[in-house]
Amino acid sequence: MRRFPLSLLAGLALALPAPARQAAPADTLRQYELAPVVVTATRAPRHLEDVAVPVSVVTAEALALRGRLRLADALAELPGLTLVYDHGTGIQIQGFDPDYTLVLIDGEPVIGRTAGTLDLERLAVAGLERVEIVRGPTSSLYGNEALAGVINLITRPPEGTLRGNLSARYGTHASTDLQATAETGNEHLGLRLLLDRYASDGYDLDASTTAPTAPAFTDYTADLRFEVRPRDGLTLRLGARLNDQDQQSPLTLTAGTASTGARSFEERTDWSLHPAVRARISRRLSLEGDLYLARYRTESRLRLDDGTLYSQDRFDQRYAKAELQGRLVWDLRHLTTLGAGLIEERLDADRYAERPEARAAFAFLQHEWLPSRLVELNASARLDAHTDYATRVSPKLAVLLRPSERLRVRLSLGKGFKAPDFRQRYLSFTNPTAGYSVLGATELNDGLAALEAAGQIQERYLDPAGLATIRAEHSTALNAGLTAEPLDRLSLSLNVFYNDVRDLIETQPVARKTNGSFVYSYFNLNRIYTRGLESEVTFTPWPALTLTGSYQFLQAHDRDVIEAIEDGRVFGRDASGRDVRLRRSDYGGLFGRSTHSGTLGLSYRPASDGPGLSLRGIWRGRYGYRDVDGNAIPNRDDEFVDGYVLWNLTVTYDWRTRPLERLRLQAGVDNLFDVTRPAQIPALSGRRLYAGFQIDL
Known part of the structure; x- marks a missing residue:
């Protein structure tokens, strides 16, 4: 009798969480321990080794042993991920800006982007079970914004016992983190409440200015998870999250030769509510229903030292989604997943001439087929019908090959898209200090007419009436890779990627x-591609010690720029001020992309209690960050940030003694060698020390 992988049955037929794996023979235990369950890649529980697309996982315990508190710090140490500091801390995957990565909590989107960046510092890792990262376009399952990939924060379900923990940490810049968790339940229900307070006095890398480099802030997070299991095969869940932050900083306003003191106040509140039901209808059929409500509000005020309100800016985004999903296991070879839903978004903001609204309907279909124990095929497609842009269909095909128990080969080809957001369609903003204006594509005609009527336009560069409607950005992507275990203690992974992007929206x-000054708007202009290689090696010479290393090679180029250079139409200016025609080798690619980057890691953990040590290195090669000679591309050495390496060290000691379940002491240092780039990377604040404790009850 032929043997087939059990991945289609190990949780796929059930909407309930995947059951614990049974004990395995000694010779296969190693393999099972290295195969965590993931849900993001196929919207269903699958063992990581049986997923046909590039996926990586980091567990909550791994994050805790590294001393990570916020999602930004957690992702910075992972292979192939790069932090981008622009209107917050975002993430770059396969060379894409943060705009193109969808961030989820338990499968539902986190809203509230600023200039396209979702600030990952907003998200605490407390209460998580794991973080899953899917690389490459995932629009065939998740639709808009999943062009580069998906990051899914999976919260830990409440356990059926009375337990809790308390933790506190203090560090450089008077940074503090106070956390308390309590949970209770039985075999039919579970409840967990988490409270977190995170604060800092900020820091200043430039004493010549009044405003600090990073302002002081206080951040509060409350997270509630409730689960009821009235009978076998039926689970009702409720997730609720609230985050609130206040920050303020002094600054100086200058007008001509006169200056006056002022203070900036920023308030941010976001919350989400996620009721869900998981029902197993039969041995072969399961259903999932989800409702999701979210709101993101910010208010910025600038007051002069005498208390006068100088300026104010409000932003209020609301999001609602309803979704139904079903899974049917036909037999050992075939599984079908089908889902559909509705989305509604609203925005009320001072920078918008009206209150934009948008509605969308979507449906997706996925079929998984195992023609043999060596091959698995996954085909998926999603249809998105939106009120503000053309209907799109996003297909994807993925293949997993299993030549042996120690080798997996993965191939995937898919399409992704990113729709124009509210900012790119409806923004109507004039900077009161600099004097420039930005108009969304929908507001361009009326906005220009209003500025002309006010006598503020000196020259038009184009006629808005002749412009085409702004379109969604779209990409075609190929990923090909493998994972191998040539030895019991050695694992290797390799992934080659190519993304071809059209209709990129630019200002x-x-x-x-x-x-x-100028009036700006948004247009479909650029054609870009990103291509490269991601690799990782993990070596465990003995159970207590793990060594890891990763390397990424990346090329991110604008096709129009390359064509212009090859035609001899692009010039630069050398240090003496002389114009020179550029060659293709002079082109440094898109701004903010490092051709070479990588990570190193050492983890020592001899037992579940006692000492533990974690040392991580983050290497980022040089990348372009500014345009000195006016040609809008990086080509001179003084237009690049030099490469650098950051080292983070964490030491942990655990005691397990009654009446406590565990006492954990931890100390560490981030940026061990005090690397700073004040003018180029203000977010690098220098060496940061911290120490803290956690009590598990």
């Missing part, structure tokens, strides 16, 4: 104002 000046 461009459309008119010059009488004050000398």
Whole structure:
């Protein structure tokens, strides 16, 4: 009788969480321990080794032993991920800006982006079970914003016992983190409440200015998880999350030769509510229903030292989604997943001329087929019908080959898209200090007419009436890779990727104002590609010690720029001020992308209690960050940030003694060798020390 992988049956037929794996023979125990369960890649529980697309997982315990508190710090140490500091801390995957990565909590989107960046510092890792990262376009299952990949924060379900923990940490810049968790339940229900307070006095890398580099802030998070299991095969869940932050900082306003003191106040509140039901209808059929409500609000105020309100800016985004999903296991070879839903978004903000609303309907279909024990095929497609842009269909095909128990080969080809957001369609904003204006594509015609009527336009560069409607950005992507275990203690992974992106939305000046500044709007302009290689090695010479290393090679280029260079139409300016025609080798690619990057790691953990040590290195090669000679591309050495390496060290000691379940002491240092780039990377604050404890009850 032929043997087939049990991945389709190990949780796929059940909407309930995957059951614990049974004990395995000694010769296969190693393999099972290295195969965590993931849900993001196929929207169903699968063992990591049986997923056909590039996926990585980091567990809550791994994050705790590294001393990570916020999602940004957690992702910075993972292979192939790069932090981007622009209107917050975002993440770069396969060379894509943060705009193109979808961030989820238990499968539902986190809203509230600023200039396209979702600030990962907003998200605490407390209460998580694991973080899953899917690389490559995943629009065939998740739709908009999943062009580069998906990051899914999986919360830990409440356990059926009375337990809790308390923790506190203090560090450089008077940073503090206070946390308390309590949970209770029985075999039919579970409840957990988590409270977290995170604060800092900020820091200043430039004493010549009044405003600090990073302002002081206080951040509060409350997270509630409730689960009821009235009978076998039926689970009702409720997830609720609230985050609130206040920050303030002094600054100086200058007008001509006069200056006055002022203070900036920023308030941010976001919350989400996620009721869900998981029902096993039969041995072969399961259903999932989800409702999701979210709101993100910010308010910025600038007050002069005498208390006068100088400026104010409000932003209020609301999001609602309803979704139904079903899974049917036909037999050992075939599994079908089908889902559909509705989305509604609303925005009320001072920078928008109206209150935009948008609605969308979507449906997706996925079929998994195992023609033999060596091959698994996964085909999926999603249809998105939106009120503000054309209907899109996003297909994807993935293949998993198992030549042996120690080798997996993965191939995937898919399409992704990112729709124009509210900012790119409806923004209507004039900077009161700098004097420039930004108009969304929908507001461009009326906005320019209003500025002309006010006598503020000196010259138009184009006629908005002749412009095409702004379109969604779209990509075609190929990923090909393998994972191998040549030895019991050695594992290797390799992934080659290629992303071809069309209709990239960029800003461009459309008119010059009488004050000398410009009016900007959004257009489908660029054609880019990103391609490269991701690799990782893990070596465990003995159970207490794990060594890891990763390397990424990346090329992210604008096709239009390359064509212009090859045609001899692009010039630069050398240090003496002389114009020179550029060659293709002079082109440094898209700004903010390092051609070479990597990580190193050492983890020592001899037992579940006692000492533990974690040392991590993050290497980022040089990358372009500014345009000195006016050609809008990085080509001179003084337009690049030099490469650097950051080292983080954490030491942990655990005691397990009554009446406590566990006492954990931890100390560490981030940026061990005090690397800073004040003018280029203000987010690098220098060496940061911390120490803290956690009591598990």
